[in-house]
Amino acid sequence: MEITSLSQLDMNATYTYADYLMWELKERVELFKGKILKMSPAPSPVHQKISFRFTGIFYNFFKNRQCDVFSAPFDVRFQNKNGDTKNVFQPDLCVICDSSKIDDKGCLGAPDLIIEIISPGNSKKELSLKYSIYEEFGVQEYWVVHPLEKTIQIFVLEKDIFIGKKPITEDEMMKSYIFPELTFPAKEIFENL
Template identity: 45%
Template sequence: MEREETKNKINEPFTEYGRYTYADYLTWQLDEMVELIKGKVFRSAAAAPRRIHQEISGKVFNKLFNFLEKHPCKVYEAPFDVRLPVKSKKNEDIDTVVQPDICVSCDTSKLDDLGCIGAPDLIVEILSPGSNKKELKNKYEVYEESGVVEYWIIHPNEQTVLIYTLSEGKYLPSRLFTSGDVIESKIIPGFSLDLEYVFKELDCF
């Protein structure tokens, strides 16, 4: 009864109400995007992403989509649920559901009508004001533990990209890339991204 009364309350996170699962998540009707990270509920920092966030997301997604058009890997843009199971794939056992800005999965068996169940091969997160702790700590941990091979973090204001690559179960960081650099993906052979294209003509506020 207590849980029913709190389902429409959005706190970040609502630790006092215990652990939530994907089964709970499917019952919520909320006006803003939320994510589950190890049973705790996190909400977006704002009702909608900033304009610069969306411009960068569109550019990166467009490049990936065009490159993968005739490729077995599939690319998706938020909102898109990625469930990261630990014990089993049952809804009541999954306690991590995230919505990466962009994700690529090369294993189509992980894709279903609800999104992706299991770790995508590549995840791109674009930082927004207030989201840095969630992206840099909480998501870093679950992506590493779940086996996301590449994790890109794009900082719009600083115009930088940091790439974490999974090696023997641990993330190894790249150097910090910035405008003028061309970055490549190890899991998508042949794909490269010119950061001058990504960051040009952006007015960051």
């Protein structure tokens, strides 16, 4: 049976990436430990502006380096030790330096850096779930962008645990911990929003 609507799925069931690939949904979804997470509707103009600004900065920084930059929608799959893939997310932006993780379906394994932009539709629960998976599977650096507060929270993986760094405000310089040469004024992200 062709799956074209969330109403055809059991929201309490556990699914795999193989199931996910079979769905032809109009709605965007992600998987967390096999459970369906509905994504918010189309991002707001502010969200899109922020994403586009990051994409421009990252493109210019990484264009002559071995890393690739991808923006949503782009599937990032996390496979557990049993080979099951029950975690599939679409980060707003991600940087992947190990090209063997990239295939025709997206990324299999942890990107080096992930950016998530908070939207009114993003729930705190969803952020907490993503944080735990990104930490568990070894994302080296995770940025959470808060458009309303005009801040960026950075988490860096140290000894398999995310360590939160001081939030960056719009008047400060943004600097990556794993890519120390990646530095820019945060106002480039938040100006005129």
